[in-house]
Amino acid sequence: MNIHFKTAFSGIRRSPFQAFSAVLVLSVTFFVVTILTISLYASDKLLNYFETRPQVIAFLKDDISSGDISFLQERLAQDMRVKDIKYVSKEEALAIYKEATTDNPLLAELVTPSIFPASLEFSLTDLNYAKDVIEEVKSEAVVDQVGFTANLGGEATLQNTVERLRLITKYVRLGGGVFVGIMLLASFTVLVVIISMRLTTRRGEIEILNLIGATVNFIRGPVIIEALTYVAVGVFLGWILAFIITLYLSPSLVAYFNQIEILPRNTINLFGLFGMILGSELVIGLTLALIGGFLAVSRSLKKK
């Protein structure tokens, strides 16, 4: 085994409590980082779901020509504020109704396509445009009524829902970011303190190494390896714990959010997402270890 690895591992073995505290703090930090990342991913998906589903439905009058409909559809399609525009005919509206009432077929038998208005459904690129767009569409001669997706309870409710979601996401990001920042700072400090303690216990050895011509990098080697080991173990433990908890909660989350895919339902995609999180955490952790190691060694050599 390389002499630096040997020195690093013997240091870990000789001070198990220091090693344990470093790994514990790092595990907790990266557990929180993983959970927070997953929460942000889920809230983004949730927000995206509400933002991209048809938000505005313009119910068309019965007596209009297909040319008028095409003209309005074309005009809306060219509007930068509008996206995903779709024409829903009376027959399609009936089909949607039938699907929504499969539990009670009697309700579907009582209706004919003629009682459903044809409509143009579309989303907005930004919900801030909602009020203006709705007003403009309402003023169109071919439009009977305009509304937001019915099952969310009308114009104000949908906007409020999305705004609330946005606010929550913003605070999760902000609060989470600050919290993770504090946790990372705490981990970094613990890492530097533990490495400095290790250097203090190795002071005699470092002095001898200096005298026999060891470069700063040679002295730094085992210290960096030790810090990297703590970080790698800490990241992995924190990540695996968060992964297990997510897997455990997945069925309940899927059932609760129903058609909203807040987490990948495909196993490969889920593993891919967690793989990316692990990769990013390792990069962050290794950067912490390198900076911490360099800082501690520089301080220790300066003190000498």
Added chain:
Amino acid sequence: MDENLVSWFVMVKFENVSKKFGNIIALSDITFEVEDGEFVFITGPSGSGKTTLLRLLMRELLPDHGKIIVGKQDIVKLEGKEVPFYRQGMGVVFQDFKVLPERTVRENVEVALAVINIPQKEWISRVDHVLKLVGLMERAELFPSQLSGGEIQRVSLARALVVNPKIIIADEPTGNLDWETATQIMDLFEKINKEGKTIFVASHHEAIMKKMGKRVVKLKGGKLVK
């Protein structure tokens, strides 16, 4: 004689070197030369400046005045990052041994090879060679706490030798040893010197110096008296 040729043969040159610690004069205007392959005893009573002179040569200290030329280079002018590479060219045997207590005899010697980046596959043969030379082959897997004073001193010597240095510096290498062990250690130095190494030994062991019959640089109160 050509000046370059002169400097080639003059391995170490102290030129008007002075060093003070506060008001205490450790060395005062020291000038002497040591040729390549020479064996020199630095002697004098306690506090005469022997250790300071060796520490200056190791570039552990900087002089207040003067030059210390090693090969062709004034080591006083070396930058901090160049010092480790300078030290890698010399072997040092310390009065207090300075062996690593948590490493075996073999590991203590291996560390010196690791420091100068010798590939690991060469370690066994080189370490075995020096351990045989200093008579510690049987003790290779023991820790310093399991060795006698003389054996620990030999570990220190083996570590100094394994890097195949041009200069060997030994600070009171026989200070804590009995006559028989001290003689063995000095015989080893002589053997190494015959291989062409330049050797500096700080000692106040008159009998040893007399027995060895080598050049003596004598210090007193920080001044060169012989």
